[in-house]
Amino acid sequence: MTNAxxxxxxxxxxxxxVVKTILEKEKYIVVSAGDxxxxxxxxxxxxPDLAILDVMMDAWQDGFEMSRQLKKDPEYKNMPVIMLTAVxxxxxxxxxxxxxxxxxxxxxxxxDKPVEPDILLSExxxxxxxxxxxxxxx
Amino acid sequence: MExxxxxxxxxxxxxxxxxxxxxxxxxxxxxxxxxxxFLEIELQNAALYSIAILLAMFNISVLLLLNHFAKxxxxxxxxxxxxxxxxxxxxxxxxxxxxxHFSGGIENPFxxxxxxxxxxxxxxxxxxxxxxxxxxxxxVFGLLVLLEYLQLIPHYCLRGFTPNCLYRNKLYILGTLxxxxxxxxxxVYMASYISVRLKRTERAYIHANMLLQEKDHIKNEYVLxxxxxxxxxxxxxxxxxxxxxNKVVGPIGDKPAEFIDRAHIRTIKLKNxxxxxxxxxxxxxxxxxxxxxxxxxxxxxxxxxxxxxxxxEKSITLNxxxxxxxxxxxxxxxxxxxxxxxxxxNAIRYTPEKGTVIINxxxxxxxxxxxxxxxxxxIPADEIGDVFDEFFRASNAxxxxxxxxxxxxxxxxxxxxxxxxxxxxxxxKDTGTKFWITLPKGSQQKxxx
Numbered sequence: 001m002t003n004a005x006x007x008x009x010x011x012x013x014x015x016x017x018v019v020k021t022i023l024e025k026e027k028y029i030v031v032s033a034g035d036x037x038x039x040x041x042x043x044x045x046x047x048p049d050l051a052i053l054d055v056m057m058d059a060w061q062d063g064f065e066m067s068r069q070l071k072k073d074p075e076y077k078n079m080p081v082i083m084l085t086a087v088x089x090x091x092x093x094x095x096x097x098x099x100x101x102x103x104x105x106x107x108x109x110x111x112d113k114p115v116e117p118d119i120l121l122s123e124x125x126x127x128x129x130x131x132x133x134x135x136x137x138x
Numbered sequence: 139m140e141x142x143x144x145x146x147x148x149x150x151x152x153x154x155x156x157x158x159x160x161x162x163x164x165x166x167x168x169x170x171x172x173x174x175x176f177l178e179i180e181l182q183n184a185a186l187y188s189i190a191i192l193l194a195m196f197n198i199s200v201l202l203l204l205n206h207f208a209k210x211x212x213x214x215x216x217x218x219x220x221x222x223x224x225x226x227x228x229x230x231x232x233x234x235x236x237x238x239h240f241s242g243g244i245e246n247p248f249x250x251x252x253x254x255x256x257x258x259x260x261x262x263x264x265x266x267x268x269x270x271x272x273x274x275x276x277x278v279f280g281l282l283v284l285l286e287y288l289q290l291i292p293h294y295c296l297r298g299f300t301p302n303c304l305y306r307n308k309l310y311i312l313g314t315l316x317x318x319x320x321x322x323x324x325x326v327y328m329a330s331y332i333s334v335r336l337k338r339t340e341r342a343y344i345h346a347n348m349l350l351q352e353k354d355h356i357k358n359e360y361v362l363x364x365x366x367x368x369x370x371x372x373x374x375x376x377x378x379x380x381x382x383x384n385k386v387v388g389p390i391g392d393k394p395a396e397f398i399d400r401a402h403i404r405t406i407k408l409k410n411x412x413x414x415x416x417x418x419x420x421x422x423x424x425x426x427x428x429x430x431x432x433x434x435x436x437x438x439x440x441x442x443x444x445x446x447x448x449x450x451e452k453s454i455t456l457n458x459x460x461x462x463x464x465x466x467x468x469x470x471x472x473x474x475x476x477x478x479x480x481x482x483x484n485a486i487r488y489t490p491e492k493g494t495v496i497i498n499x500x501x502x503x504x505x506x507x508x509x510x511x512x513x514x515x516x517i518p519a520d521e522i523g524d525v526f527d528e529f530f531r532a533s534n535a536x537x538x539x540x541x542x543x544x545x546x547x548x549x550x551x552x553x554x555x556x557x558x559x560x561x562x563x564x565x566x567k568d569t570g571t572k573f574w575i576t577l578p579k580g581s582q583q584k585x586x587x
Binding site for chain 1: 370373374376377378380381384386387409
């Protein structure tokens, strides 16, 4: 899928700039938002093909909540969601293994911040092609 | 050690009294038998044996009563247990008096066994209850002596032990009663004095411990928050530098590229350090460790695979021997694998080229024993005791590898101990190091530790 539109929601403008540069180099159209509310509004307005969310924005779990909200909405539930985060919590809670669990953590892929450009691009590409084939990212 | 709640402690003491009473019952039977058969002391054997049986029946009743209360577990009523202990002590005092009546009354030196009851009462009961029990003992025993003196009840002389009957000797009676009474009250006073102070000190320790735990929790949360914020900034710095290093934004000159490269590498190292610190703090804050049954063999192999490239780079022979009898164990597979990977990484890092690194797993009695050995630089003997301390790095390790965090072994120890296992190390400088880990085989069921 060329020229797919990707939404980045992150409270760190520098990080948005990095991800945006990586994605734009591959000819994706990138839109961004700095918090959950702006993110939800822009998703409604821009109707992106994929969203990349940060877990921790203004509040600890803004990214989680946003992904839940999106997956509940019939209009966006098929939009693939990548969760990018600096929260490392595999030991104990193990939420990374819960990626794809539609009730608890409804995201398609979980990636550690900072992510290697190649890994990010390959995940984006994979999710977009899955979406094109099956109508869903998962 | 977890503090035991007051009611549970009291319940345990009540059971302790029951155990003491069983000993007393055996003692009464044995002493009666020995005294009458071997020492030729005249005793009311039938009465004494009957009392021993009565005491046994009383003990069984108390045991049943306590078991009934104990069913409530932590909810057991403090007041109810205290009442049972009061009843136990009063009944003991009464039965001891009857026992003395049939074995010489005031002539029997066992009258001073009342002191034991006073000490027990002072430890278990309130000061007021203890003095009440002492008064009860003095009154009951005094009444016995008086009734025998007035010949309202018979006196059974302890012939064979005392040269003549003393129950009518006023001076002897008053003297003994005086010493008896003062001994009882003094015993209560002294035992309570010590007991109250001990309890007070213990309470102070528990309180201090609680405060410490609370402060430690606050500190950990603070570290977690700070390291997380640092990590977020580092991640962005690393990503921005990565854009230049990976030439995503176009080429730059060789000189600037060299400095950007250095900055990039140092950022990665700093981020790894923060990651590790964050992980340790999170584990400490997270009391729950999700466990499941998993194949230890697989975990060992995963760890070996994870480090095999590093071993190949240094031409290190990496041997892995997991005994076929090793079965599944219960634990958090991810963290156990991390422990193995970490120790293997260390072994490879500190072993010179063409050395050997071994990981073995065999069955112990109730645990699995994992051994990770290398032919590396070893740990200096005087530093071996510190290797599991946070941020500690052996002096020779710092020379070989400048950038270690000093947290890997602390994490390994924490994880192993959270699984109920043990980790220790043996090492000879310049020869090699051997780490041992034991992990309990545990129940084969999924549980949350």
